[in-house]
Amino acid sequence: MDRKEAYIRLDNISHQFHIGKKGSERIIPVLHEINLHIRKGDIVSIIGRSGSGKSTLLNLISGYIRPSEGQIIINGRDVSRLSEGDWAHFRLEHFGFIFQSFQLIPSMTAYANIELPLILKGMDETARRVQTMEMLRKVNLEEYAEHYPSELSGGQQQRVSIARALVVNPPIILADEPTGSLDSENEDSLLSFIRKLNEEEGITFLMITHDDKVASIADHIITLKDGRIA
Numbered sequence: 001m002d003r004k005e006a007y008i009r010l011d012n013i014s015h016q017f018h019i020g021k022k023g024s025e026r027i028i029p030v031l032h033e034i035n036l037h038i039r040k041g042d043i044v045s046i047i048g049r050s051g052s053g054k055s056t057l058l059n060l061i062s063g064y065i066r067p068s069e070g071q072i073i074i075n076g077r078d079v080s081r082l083s084e085g086d087w088a089h090f091r092l093e094h095f096g097f098i099f100q101s102f103q104l105i106p107s108m109t110a111y112a113n114i115e116l117p118l119i120l121k122g123m124d125e126t127a128r129r130v131q132t133m134e135m136l137r138k139v140n141l142e143e144y145a146e147h148y149p150s151e152l153s154g155g156q157q158q159r160v161s162i163a164r165a166l167v168v169n170p171p172i173i174l175a176d177e178p179t180g181s182l183d184s185e186n187e188d189s190l191l192s193f194i195r196k197l198n199e200e201e202g203i204t205f206l207m208i209t210h211d212d213k214v215a216s217i218a219d220h221i222i223t224l225k226d227g228r229i230a
């Protein structure tokens with residue numbers, strides 16, 4: 001499979017949030033001088049206490065917020081100052097997302113949820129069908145294509161969300177507590193699937209987790225403490 005050489009580099013990233021009105025504005029420093037280099041094909045876990053800045057770090061890497069200082073290079077491209085429109089395109093090309101709460105669209109079937117990123121990419125219907133069916137097969141849900149999220153178990157919903165993340169063939173998957181809503185059996189099967197995708201397809205994973213089992217499959221563990229890498 002043709003995957004772009006992907007790596008993520010953070011050079012001296014600091015971030016502050018500004019809250020309140022101008023004049024009585026408060027500045028909340030969250031991340032301080034973060035330097036990070038993630039190689040293609042790495043599985044990296046981000047751990048750290050609540051409020052240490054894990055989600056902020058993931059939101060910076062995925063372009064949902066802009067760093068106050070520093071530079072982010074992804075796949076050789078400086079993304080720190082991309083426009084909204086360019087970021088939307090870059091995100092679709094490079095990232096798949098997996099969330100604890102799955103974030104499926106309840107009014108759409110499993111098939112339609114998985115197909116959605118391909119519509120956003122502007123792919124024609126025949127190609128979309130081929131790719132969506134291939135993804136349903138990959139996560140063993142062919143028979144559930146017409147089921148709505150509420151008609152699926154938690155483990156099945158998470159597999160739909162993984163298929164949706166993978167359907168655009170992204171070189172990088174960003175995950176926020178991917179096993180947080182799963183029982184131990186579904187957790188084990190998700191973790192072996194992640195390992196398989198990493199080994200066979202070279203997908204890079206960056207995962208926020210509180211869970212030792214998830215951290216145990218990582219090549220590298222990054223611990224954030226008060227906005228710094230410990």
Ligand SMILES: Nc1ncnc2c1ncn2[C@@H]1O[C@H](COP(=O)(O)OP(=O)(O)OP(=O)(O)O)[C@@H](O)[C@H]1O
Pocket residue numbers: 017018019028030048049050051052053054055056057
């Ligand atoms: N949009 C925002 N505006 C102001 N402050 C924010 C904003 N988002 C996050 N923060 C603050 O930044 C700090 C880090 O938050 P963040 O969500 O990155 O932590 P976290 O490590 O992901 O925590 P958790 O494990 O609880 O999800 C917190 O003190 C939080 O209140």
